[in-house]
Amino acid sequence: MIIAIDGPAASGKGTLGKRLAHHYGYRHLDTGVIYRAVAKALLDEGFDLTDEARAVAVAMELDPEKFGHPELKTQRIGDAASVVSAIPSVREALVNFQRQFAAGPPGAVLDGRDIGTVICPNADVKIFVVADPQVRARRRTLEARARGEEADEALVLADILKRDERDRNRAAAPLKAADDAHVLDNSNLDIEAGVRAAIAIVEAVRAQRK
Numbered sequence: 001m002i003i004a005i006d007g008p009a010a011s012g013k014g015t016l017g018k019r020l021a022h023h024y025g026y027r028h029l030d031t032g033v034i035y036r037a038v039a040k041a042l043l044d045e046g047f048d049l050t051d052e053a054r055a056v057a058v059a060m061e062l063d064p065e066k067f068g069h070p071e072l073k074t075q076r077i078g079d080a081a082s083v084v085s086a087i088p089s090v091r092e093a094l095v096n097f098q099r100q101f102a103a104g105p106p107g108a109v110l111d112g113r114d115i116g117t118v119i120c121p122n123a124d125v126k127i128f129v130v131a132d133p134q135v136r137a138r139r140r141t142l143e144a145r146a147r148g149e150e151a152d153e154a155l156v157l158a159d160i161l162k163r164d165e166r167d168r169n170r171a172a173a174p175l176k177a178a179d180d181a182h183v184l185d186n187s188n189l190d191i192e193a194g195v196r197a198a199i200a201i202v203e204a205v206r207a208q209r210k
């Protein structure tokens, strides 16, 4: 089974993806990390984020062993990722990696912006996670502070809104819910309640197929 999770920045996709994968014994891929890794490599090498040829080359040489680098989580790299991810040829260079991950046994959960629409249009279950921007900013701020970083909630909110706007309005694989996605608003749900709601969605789809 393939579970596709999409949604705007800091809506809880990764948290939910990890928990669903654990629940079902599936593998999990946070696809945002891939774009973050491309952006970080370009910045580290001193290239412009819009240098298409270098960005594609970097995308084709990515080393998944480096996806755990702590700097990938920063706001600076997230913002850079949303610039580089708007380049269609960069996205194309990353499609096979994501589809191969999705196809492997015993099942997979992928989260991102275009999983249900482009990467896995035939996913068994599609969930589009949303939450109020203020709620997302609050959670992201608390998360950064828990890591010992300084975070200004108003700036975090501005970054989230700017990134969502860029991701929604790009021509290639824009952020949007697939027509057959189940929208899950977790603004008023804690993590456990959000996970329960998502499992209920998956189980309802499974029951329909029996």
Ligand SMILES: Nc1ncnc2c1ncn2[C@@H]1O[C@H](COP(=O)(O)OP(=O)(O)OP(=O)(O)O)[C@@H](O)[C@H]1O
Pocket: 007, 008, 009, 010, 011, 012, 013, 014, 015, 016, 032, 078, 139, 140, 142, 143, 186, 189, 190, 191, 192, 194
């Ligand atoms: N339902 C929830 N209730 C409270 N906090 C939550 C909930 N879901 C996620 N969080 C917290 O919100 C923050 C953002 O969650 P997460 O990193 O999973 O979002 P994301 O959508 O994967 O973000 P990104 O767009 O950066 O990939 C984290 O600190 C996480 O612990």
Ligand SMILES: Nc1ccn([C@@H]2O[C@H](COP(=O)(O)O)[C@@H](O)[C@H]2O)c(=O)n1
Pocket: 009, 010, 031, 032, 033, 035, 036, 078, 081, 082, 083, 085, 086, 111, 112, 113, 114, 115, 163, 167
């Ligand atoms: N499937 C995806 C996943 C991510 N992006 C872009 O990467 C940025 C960072 O993603 P996070 O999930 O780690 O926040 C994001 O803002 C998108 O621009 C993407 O395009 N497609």
